[in-house]
Amino acid sequence: MKVLISKIKKRVNWTWHDYSAQWLPDTYWQNARGSRIFIYHGIDYHGSLAFNTRFISQTYFERQLAFFKEHFHVLPLTDLLEGKQKPDRFNIALTFDDGYLNNLQLALPLLEKYELPATFFVTTIQAINQDILWSDYLDLGFQFSRDNIEIAGRSFVKGKHEFYEATMGHSLKNICRQEDFSFKLAMMEQVSEDFRKNEELNLYWKLMNADELRQLNQSKWVSIGAHGLYHNNYDEVSESTVIEDLKRSKEYLENTLQEKIDSLAYPDGSYNDKVIDLAEQAGYRYQLAVDYQSQAHETDPRVWSRFGLNPYIKLHHQAKAIIKGRY
Secondary structure (H helix, E strand, C coil), rough: HHHHHHHHHHHHHHHHHHHHHCCHHHHHHHHHHHHEEEEEEECCCCCCCCCCCCCEEHHHHHHHHHHHHHCEECCHHHHCCCCCCCCCCCCEEEEEEEEEEHHHHHHHHHHHHCCCCEEEEEEEHHCCCCCCCHHHHHHCCCCCCCCCEEEECCCEEEECCCEEEECCEEEHHHHHHHCCCHHHHHHHHHHHCHHHHHHHHHHHCCCCCCHHHHHCCCCCCCEEEECCCCCCCCCCCCCHHHHHHHHHHHHHHHHHHHHCCCCCHHHHHHCCCHHHHHHCCCCEEEEECCCCCCCCHHHCCCCCCCCEECCCHHHHHHHHHHHCCCC
């Protein structure tokens, strides 16, 4: 009951801010100062939240771009990180995580239409002959799976929204975050792959292959960075796994694109002090988090925070939240 009440209060609060933000005068946007790095993941046709809360519709994405172009200064990520910002505007850099094919199909045409730059952080799971991120497999496969599954001798039952370990009640997704990729492969062998038979669901899991990455990279409005090999949570897995992940992801992108890759977005925003050092040693000049993990990182020139999309709120509320840096 407490959880339900909390959700209702949050929705009421968001609705109020949706309403009030749309009446902000033009001077509010004109007088805004500062900068923010904004995160997208996927673009679809309808803004479906049935499988995850990381996608927005192509129509809403276009409305956001038009608004940003009119009211903000949209600049390349590296320009923002190097301090090449306009002091009399609010500055925003756009980023995408994961490397979905829909970024090429649905996002790029609009970025080119509005002549706005974006950086795409790509998970390079294709380097090990996989074609889907483990978390997407779990999100989509859950919808088609039978009630109970077993992974590495551990039993999981199907709840309303996800699988839970039968004995401890821990969510399978959180357990996967803590395990190496062999466990995640075992999970994918047990969870249904029937979602692959539905072409309408391709938008929610298909990744760009090497040729498609090269096509994306041909646009003058695009830059590409790394987002890991396995989409592991770096602060959960072993140091040797992080080192391998950082190295192989960088090598795949550099070999594919024939250019230097020196920026990294931590998968799932997961990192710690050791990961910062390992990434620097691997040749990543710019490291992108989501939230800072400690106050010390706020002044560490190697690490930058980013602000995530909220698909439940309206345009002016979203823009105001970007300026404020909070919802």
